[in-house]
Structure formats: C-alpha cells, structure tokens
Amino acid sequence: MRRELPSYPVGVVGSLPRPSWLLAAMKRRSPELPELRDRAVREAIALQEEAGVDVLSDGEQRRDNFYSFLSEALDGVRLMSLAQLLDHVEDKAAFEGLLQALDVPAFAIQNPVVVGPIARRRPLAADDARFLLAHTQRAVKVCLPGPYLLSRSLWVKSLSGAAYPTREGLCDDVVRVLSEELAELAGLGVHTVQLDEPVLSEVVFAGKSATRTFMCAALAAGASPEAELELAVALVNRVVAGARGLRTALHVCRGNWSRQEEVLLSGTYEALLPSLARMDVDELVLEYATPRAGPEALLARLPRSKAIGFGAVNPRTEELESPAAIAERVRTLERLLGPGRISLNPDCGFGTFAERPVASTELAAAKLRVLASAAELLRSR
Numbered sequence: 001m002r003r004e005l006p007s008y009p010v011g012v013v014g015s016l017p018r019p020s021w022l023l024a025a026m027k028r029r030s031p032e033l034p035e036l037r038d039r040a041v042r043e044a045i046a047l048q049e050e051a052g053v054d055v056l057s058d059g060e061q062r063r064d065n066f067y068s069f070l071s072e073a074l075d076g077v078r079l080m081s082l083a084q085l086l087d088h089v090e091d092k093a094a095f096e097g098l099l100q101a102l103d104v105p106a107f108a109i110q111n112p113v114v115v116g117p118i119a120r121r122r123p124l125a126a127d128d129a130r131f132l133l134a135h136t137q138r139a140v141k142v143c144l145p146g147p148y149l150l151s152r153s154l155w156v157k158s159l160s161g162a163a164y165p166t167r168e169g170l171c172d173d174v175v176r177v178l179s180e181e182l183a184e185l186a187g188l189g190v191h192t193v194q195l196d197e198p199v200l201s202e203v204v205f206a207g208k209s210a211t212r213t214f215m216c217a218a219l220a221a222g223a224s225p226e227a228e229l230e231l232a233v234a235l236v237n238r239v240v241a242g243a244r245g246l247r248t249a250l251h252v253c254r255g256n257w258s259r260q261e262e263v264l265l266s267g268t269y270e271a272l273l274p275s276l277a278r279m280d281v282d283e284l285v286l287e288y289a290t291p292r293a294g295p296e297a298l299l300a301r302l303p304r305s306k307a308i309g310f311g312a313v314n315p316r317t318e319e320l321e322s323p324a325a326i327a328e329r330v331r332t333l334e335r336l337l338g339p340g341r342i343s344l345n346p347d348c349g350f351g352t353f354a355e356r357p358v359a360s361t362e363l364a365a366a367k368l369r370v371l372a373s374a375a376e377l378l379r380s381r
Contacts (some may be wrong), residue, residue, distance in 0.1 A: 001082070003082070003137075003138065003139040003191060003279070005054055005055065005139060005191075005343075006054060006379065007340070007378070007379055008212055008262045008330065008342060008343065008344060008375040008378045008379060009054040009344070010052060010053050010054050010055070010141075010343070010344045010345070010368070010371045010372050011053060011054065011055035011056075011061075011141060011192075011285075011309065011343055011344070011345045012045075012048065012053060012055075012056070012057050012068055012141070012346065012349070012350075012368070012374050013143075013194075013251055013253075013285060013298075013309075013345055013346055013347070013348050013349045014057050014059075014060050014066060014141075014143035014194065014196070014251075014310075014349045014352075015057075015059060015060040015063075015080060015349030015350060015351040015352050015357075016044050016047065016048075016057075016060070016061070016349070016350050016351055016361065016364050017064065017351040017357040017359060017360060017361045017364060018040060018059075018061055018351060018354050018357070019043070019113055019361070021036065021041055022036055022037065022039075022040045022236070022283070023060065023354060023355070024334065026354070027124035027249045033119075036060045036130065037061055039058065040059070040061035041058045041062070041128075041131060041132065042062045043057030043316045044057075044058060044061055045058070045059075045132070045135050045136050047059075047361070047364070047365050047368075048368065049136065049138065050374070051365050051368035051369045051371075051372055051374075052368070052369060052371075052372025052373075053138075053354035053368055053371075053372065054138060054139060054375075055138070055139045055140065055141050055191060055192060055311060055343075056136055056138050056139070056140050057132075057140065057141045057142070057143060058128055058129075058131070058132045058140075059286070059328055059351075060143065060349070060351070061353070062128055062308075064079075064107065064110050064353075064354050064355075065110060065144065065352060065353045065354060066145060066349065066352055067111075067112060067145035067149065067150070067153060067196070068111065068112055069111040069124070070112045070124065070145065070150075070154075070316060071112045073120060073121055073122050073124045074112075074118050074120060074121060074124075074177065074178060075118060075120075075121050076114055076115060076116035076117050076118040076119065076163060077112045077113065077114055077115070077118060077154065078112070078113050078159075079110050079111070079112055079113075080110065080111055080112075080362065081109065081110055082109050082110075082111060083112070084255055085111060088156050088158045088159060097309070099227065106250055109353055109355075109356070112154060113154060113156050113159050113160065114154045114156075114159070114160040114163060114164060115159055115160065115163070115168060116163045117163050117173070118163075118170075118173050118174070118177060119173070119177070120155075120177055120180060120368050122183070123181060123184055124144060124178075124181045125142045125143075125144060125181065125184055125185065126181065126188060127185040128142070129142050129185055129188050129190050130188060131192070131219070133188060138190070138374050139191035140190055140191055140192075141190070141191065141192040141193070141194055141249075142185055142190050142192070142193050142325075143194045143196055143251075144178060144182075144193060144194070144195055145195070145196050146195035146196055146197035146232075146235075146236060146250065147171070147174050147175055147178055147195070147235035147236060147239050148197055148199065148200065148228075148231060148232035148235050148236065149196060149197050149198065149199055150174045150178075151167055151170060151171050151174055151231070151235065152167075152199060153199075154165040154170060154174070155170050157332065158215065158265070164348055168306060171231075171235060174235070175235060175239055177236070178195075178239045179221045179239055179241075179242055182239065182240070182242070182243045182246070182248075182308065182356065183242065184244040185241075185246065186243060186244055186246045186365055187245075190246055190265075191246065191247060192247040192248070192283070193243070193246055193247070193248055193249070194248075194249040194250070194251050194285060195224070195236060195239070195240075195248070195249070195250050195251070195281070196255075197232065197236070197250055197251065198251070198252065198253050198255065198256075200229070200232060200252050200275070201252055201253065201265050201267070202255050202265060203225050203228045203229060203232075203323055204225055204229075204271040204272055205254075205266070205267045217228070217333065218244065219292065220342075226235045229272075229275045230275075232275060233275050233278050233279055235289075236250065236279045236281065237278075237279060237280045238278070239329045239352060240280050240281060241280070244325070246280050247278075247282045247283060248281040248283070249281060249282065249283040249285050249309060250271075250276070250279060250281045250283070250284055250285065251285040251286075251309075251348075252272065252276070252284070252285075252286060252287075253286075253287045253311075253347060254266065254267075254287065254292055254293070255292075255346075256315070256316070256348040256349060256352045256358060259316045259317075259358055261290070261292065261316070264292065265292070266292040267292070267294065268293065268294025268295065268298060269286065269293065269294065269298055269299070270294070270298055271360050273298060273301050273302060276302065276306075277303055277306070281306075282305075282306070282307055283306070283307040283308070283309055283343070284302070284307070284308055285309030285311070285345060286299075286308065286309060286310070286311055287311035287347035287348060287359070288310055288311045288312065288329075288347070288367065289311050289312055289313050289314040289346070289347045290314055290347060293311070293347075296310070296329070296333050296337065297333075297336060299333065299334040299336070299337060300337060304337075304338060304341070306341070307341045307342070307343065308333075308337065308341055308342050308343070309343055309344075309345045310329075310330060310333065310342050310343065310345065311346060311348070312326045312329070312330070312344050312345070312346075312374065313326075313346050313347065313367040313368075313370055313371060314346070314347050315347060315348055315349065315350045315358050315359050315364070315367065316345045316347075316358040316359070318363065320366055320367065320370055321370050322370075323371075323373035323374040323376075323377055324372070324374075324377060325371055325376045326344070326370070326374035327377040327378050330342055330344070330374070330378055331378070331381075334377045344371045344374060344375055345371070346367060346368075346371070350363075350364040350367075351364075
C-alpha cells in the first residue's frame with residue numbers, strides 16, 4: 001500500500017555517510033559485515049526519522065557507491081577502480097591528468113564494468129528494500145543507477161566488446177534488468193524508485209569532451225549531445241513503461257565527488273528541459289542549492305504532470321541554510337508551477353562515494369532538519 005505523504009514532503013536523494021566502523025569492516029571484508037550493514041541501516045533510518053524526513057532511503061549503507069554495487073548482483077560485471085581503468089583508455093596520460101585536475105582520487109572510486117553477458121544473479125535492491133520496509137512505518141525510496149548512466153559506465157570496449165561488440169547492444173539487457181527490478185520493488189510496497197542519471201548534465205555541458213571526462217568513467221559517450229539525449233529519453237521510458245503501483249523519479253546533478261565547487265559542472269537545466277519533459281517519470285529530483293544550477297524559474301516550462309524534488313540544501317558545505325529562506329524560494333516557485341508539485345531534498349547524496357563522503361553524519365542530520373523546518377513553515381501557511 002502506498003503511504004500518504006504530507007504536503008511539501010521531505011526526502012533524501014539517497015546516500016548518507018557510512019560510519020567509520022562500517023568502512024573498516026568493508027575494507028577487511030569482515031565476516032560480521034552483513035550484521036554491521038543492518039546496524040548501519042537501522043541507524044540511518046533513525047537519523048532520518050528524527051530529522052523529520054518523510055520519504056526514507058536506507059542511506060545506501062550497503063553500497064560502496066551509487067552504482068558500484070551492481071557487481072555484487074549481476075553476472076558479467078567486474079568492479080574496477082579508476083586507476084585500473086587507466087590501462088584501458090586510448091590516452092592514459094590525458095585521462096590521468098584530467099582526474100588530477102578534477103580532484104578525483106583514482107584509487108578510491110570504483111566503477112562496474114561489463115566483462116560478459118549481464119543478468120540478475122540476485123535482486124539489485126529488493127532484498128535491501130525488504131529490510132528497510134520492515135524497520136520503518138514511513139514511505140521509502142529506493143535508488144537505482146539509470147539506464148543511460150549504465151549504458152556509458154558499464155561498457156568499455158576493450159573489456160566489454162566480446163560480450164557486447166557495441167554499446168547499443170548492451171542497452172537491451174540494461175533495460176531488462178532494471179525493468180525486472182522495478183516490478184519486484186513495486187510488489188514490495190516501495191513508494192518511490194529513483195533513477196540516478198548524473199551524466200545527463202555532462203552531456204550538455206561537456207559536449208565532445210565527455211568522452212574523456214571523469215564522471216562515472218564515461219568512456220563510451222558519443223560525440224553528439226543530441227543523439228545521447230535521444231538515447232537517454234528512450235532508455236528511461238523503456239524502463240518505466242511497465243512500472244505500476246509506485247512513484248518513479250529521475251535525479252540529475254552536476255557531480256558530487258568533491259567539495260571544490262570549481263571542479264564540478266556548471267550550467268542551467270535549460271538545455272535538458274526538452275528531454276526531461278519527454279521522460280515518463282513522475283518526479284524530477286534536481287539540485288538548486290548551488291548557483292551553478294541557474295534559475296529555478298526555468299522549471300515552469302515543464303509539463304504540469306511533473307513533480308519537482310527541489311534541491312534546497314548543499315551537502316558539500318558546512319553552512320546551514322535558512323529554513324525561512326528555503327520556504328520563501330519554494331513559495332516563489334510554487335506561484336509559477338502551481339500547488340502540490342514540490343517536495344524538498346538535498347542537492348545530492350551526503351555520501352555518494354563511501355570512501356569520499358562530502359559531509360559528516362552530524363552535518364547530514366543538521367541539513368535534513370533544515371529541510372524539515374522549511375517544510376513546517378510551508379505547511380503552517
């Protein structure tokens with residue numbers, strides 16, 4: 001049964017920082033790791049409930065990052081560090097220099113790569129969702145890497161070519177795997193499934209250089225942004241086509257691996273709006289706590305059927321935003337969008353990469369309390 005939400009519901013984008021004891025257990029592959037992960041998820045649930053979050057995730061406590069966990073659930077996928085992937089790019093020196101310029105730790109970030117035909121060995125997230133649903137009475141969200149992201153990040157020609165001679169050949173199996181997962185999650189009673197597509201912003205901001213950029217080791221991107229966006233729309237719509245009984249969301253940001261704002265992507269959503277409008281998802285989860293995202297008034301161009309997950313706190317800064325200021329921004333946006341379309345969330349996850357969180361647990365809790373206070377101001381009106 002889908003749980004009813006209050007107006008201006010507060011949610012998370014996905015990840016929360018992992019406790020130090022969990023990170024240590026992950027490094028040494030402790031036999032107690034399953035129990036420790038359960039404990040970390042229970043603590044993430046408590047943190048969110050105490051902060052006033054309405055739609056909870058498990059904090060991605062069982063994942064190394066937002067897409068690396070696929071290697072544990074899919075046949076045909078191997079986990080590799082960016083340092084290992086350096087041996088498989090055409091221009092190793094240039095790629096290594098780019099990682100350094102963008103403040104990317106090549107040994108700390110893991111990327112799943114296809115090395116054989118892919119199929120679900122076990123659910124990607126359904127088992128985790130069962131645990132989450134059993135430990136909270138609130139609505140829950142499950143985050144999955146989006147199909148366009150996977151079409152780029154999984155396929156590395158020298159490693160994947162034997163199973164999938166072309167990147168396009170991989171897409172059908174990616175869609176099948178994600179569609180199977182959505183059906184299972186809907187049957188469990190998950191409220192929202194969010195597809196993470198961070199590289200969409202890179203398509204319009206980086207252009208041809210996207211074939212050599214860091215984001216998700218995207219070595220497979222084509223030279224045409226228009227063709228890439230058409231592919232993204234088609235893949236997302238194929239995945240959600242059979243989704244019944246749950247809310248579908250799509251998250252787009254500009255990078256979340258560094259606190260150095262100058263190394264992250266910058267630009268408005270304007271170039272993406274036509275593509276986002278054509279994606280058959282219920283909600284768009286977007287970042288707006290940073291000036292790099294541009295004016296939110298552009299969102300008035302989207303169809304009224306699209307709800308907006310409004311990014312109102314920046315997970316990468318120590319300063320706490322003003323609940324009153326957030327509430328005023330939402331009221332202004334609501335005058336353009338109409339009522340009932342806005343929820344509140346951070347710009348991105350607080351711990352997208354387990355080994356490189358952008359916030360402490362205490363800061364994450366404080367930022368979520370800011371969102372909850374802003375929601376209370378809006379509701380009290």
